[in-house]
Amino acid sequence: RDNADNTYTESGTRKRMGRKGIGKLAALSVAERVKVISVRDGDKSGCILSLNISNKNADGKYEIPAIPDDQINFLKIDETKSGSAIIMENSRYSINKTIDSAKRNISLIFPFACQTFKIHLENLTTGATATIDDTTMDIVKLSDALLTFSDEDSEYNEYLNALHGAFDNGRYYRVLQEKLPPDQLPAQKVLHKALTTIKEKMLLVTITGEQKAFDLSICGWIATFASSSDKKRNTDFPVNHISIIANDKLGQFDILPDISTDRMGEAYVVGQFFVDLLEETELPDIAASNRQGYKEDDPRFEKTLELIRKNALRPILELKADATKEKNYIRDLEKANKAKESKEAFDRSIREVVEHPDFKKVIHDSQPVKQALETAWELKDTLKDTYKKIMISHSSDDKPVIDELERVLHFCGFEKEEILYSSSNYYESGFEAYTDIYDYLKNFFVNTTRKTDLCVIYILNQGFVEKWDPVLEAGAGWVLNSTWYPMYTDTFSSVRRPFPGTAYTPKLNFDMDEKQSRTLAGAIYRISQHAGKLEQTEETIFQFIKTTRLYHG
Template structure:
């Protein structure tokens, strides 16, 4: 070569593997690229037709379509960007979703053969066929793109589709069995999660096998949504479908130009999209397109709330002129992007702590499990008792069509605070008295004379009651004398063996504790003074029993 020779880049077809077939693994992402192209082409409708029997599917739109020159110079030109002249919106003022010009290569990743048919209102169909087996051979031979012409179109593939198709693009995918394994219903849910939420033009519809995808495809998720927080006044059709919510949406504000919602479901399993390996998460949308799924993974809280949380955040400022914060696969955000970091900071330091605390309170108010680690609001013991009562009360609820249903619900709610206190008090009583019994057995503590009289009285009373009930079997597991004694008599035996122990601390506390303890044992409802008395006295008793057990 001489110094006057022209040097130029030469790209091998193997680049299509790196930018297309091997870069896109998620079928929904592949659909997203085709739908994004339809959006940018001013389409009002996208029709997705799945043919599982023949392992194929079709994506058709009614967009502007392409001339032969546009198909070659734009669609087949890897890296061609609609924004290269500084234009960021379509003729109808839609924001362009495509940016890098490589998303179209995703289409190669989900079928053995891809046929592209396109026409404008003034031209006939143009296009070509990309056969992945032929492409593999060309890559193996290290061909350049200009050495690999596309195959001719087979118009029999789209018979019946072209009659009313005045303009737009049809893409036919052959042999796609692995990528359409989900049922149509499940696929509709995935599409609804990924696209329907993000529709920013009411004239843009996505159809699957003839029926438009809508929020109705997510009615299970909407019906199981319990609480909702909306950011900067956001509202959409999906939020209006929250029939299972236990409270009205709670408003959040921020100076960031962000909108959207965060919501929690009743149970973690309600986030699962049945029949798929997908679940609803907190997702980031930019100009109506999903750009980052499960954004919370960047700032994990390791708290139970994450198992219940999902939502959408819309942050269009991330797609401003001169910015390109999206990864090559279009499935994520470059993490050091300034706007993205501002959003993460807002979520981490403001939104999530606020929602975590409110969610915990709202759940506790409903008698549900909340955030066990929030011990400032309620101890784990208190939370467990609330949960136990909540589960138990459901066994007493009449059927919804029972005329007494509302009245019984009111009674159950009124009993909740007393039930929770009494359940906790009974557990404390059960543990403390049985631990003292075991202590006395191991230590061989003799019973005082008054205690022996008490045992005889209660044995006879129980025998009489069994006779009245015609019961012949043994009731008590441990039928020894100690099982008939309360804390007061056991304390006297431990600390004074009779009257001499009246001033001992456990005896005094046990005597003070007995009247209220008996009311709890007989399922009585306590006054506030009685609750305070029992709680304070029992703290002393627990301290004394801990000392006994340590000895």
């Protein structure tokens, strides 16, 4: 296949899969002998491929042995019609001979099996049979998040729409509806999205040396298994993978290691993308020498990886996070209610002590004690309940870089409602309408003096002290002895007393190197531990920082 005339098969409707016709070498890599037999219009032909050919003709040259007509017999082909069979004998590998194992393994090698491309299996010894006709639909039914990418004019549109329609968006929400009254139900999350084809123009050099514009078009789907048990099927191949299909041929079984963002959710990811430009006839052949992947430095392949990482992998991991929140909603709700009940029980016990007649009698003649108690109780009664665990004290000039810090905190398990960050893009983390910032801060800090898990992160720079709001936040946090963690965005000299400035005070900036990023990861890990967020380790936090704009490497 080297020009437009031989790009398609004789029917003119299907592109040829390969390019050099070296499938015979692949067959000989797994078997000692390969028999190829064919029949067309009653004429039979056949030969034997082997790496150990010993026959020589009259000229002393080796020949590929022919198979006599009477030995060309078919098990599944009507000899009055047309068809071919490839028989690999004496396998070089030990393979699982059960029909179920063979079906699982082959379904991964041919992930595009469907009603029009069925694979039939038969164990000639036991008579057991199986058919592979729709492996992808089974995966989608086991998934709790799904993205599809297609346009109406795409040849894969009907197939991908069917996957989208088969997805169970109510997998977790039905459980909530069964266990919660209607007035306590949260809004249902949308865990599957039908998106348009990923496209990008590329200027590439053809096999004739001409520069020409091509459309890189990526259709396909990506999903996440609902649980670890769903993805732990008995198979010799990794179940979590992202495959590349080109010209309806498996171009590379798994690109996930090449686009990984090192997030734990990737262990649940599975996907399949159709990228025909990787096998474009006008462009150089970029298949690896083993024909099981593509040259890593080819611009087509590099751009394909970049676009799938950005437009598919990262979004599906966000959907997976939403699915996990919906799945764990009742557990988290019970945890929050238990904490609230504990607080209310503590308040009741204090009130019982203070209002007890004997206690009142003791303090009746002690005016200073009486005044102190009345003042403390008056302050407590005026405060609104809050569940904030982190306050980010900052200058609004640093918003872009703090937005990235906010992403890291979300990764560590902090909910939007648990963070007070006045410049946040999220409503839950900012101030409500008509809020007086000074009254809010006064109430916030006094109310949280009894909350030992509150952390205040001070984002310092040379302009910090020139703005009144950050100074007010800093002063209130210091006077009330909150647990605070300073960081700086410009130079170390910005860390001034009363903050403890050391060589290990983390810097928060774009394009940090590995050492700076690990120091920041260590600080965020300490903050998470203090606030009771135990989901991540220092290493996983560092790996996530590497996926943000904070890291340069």
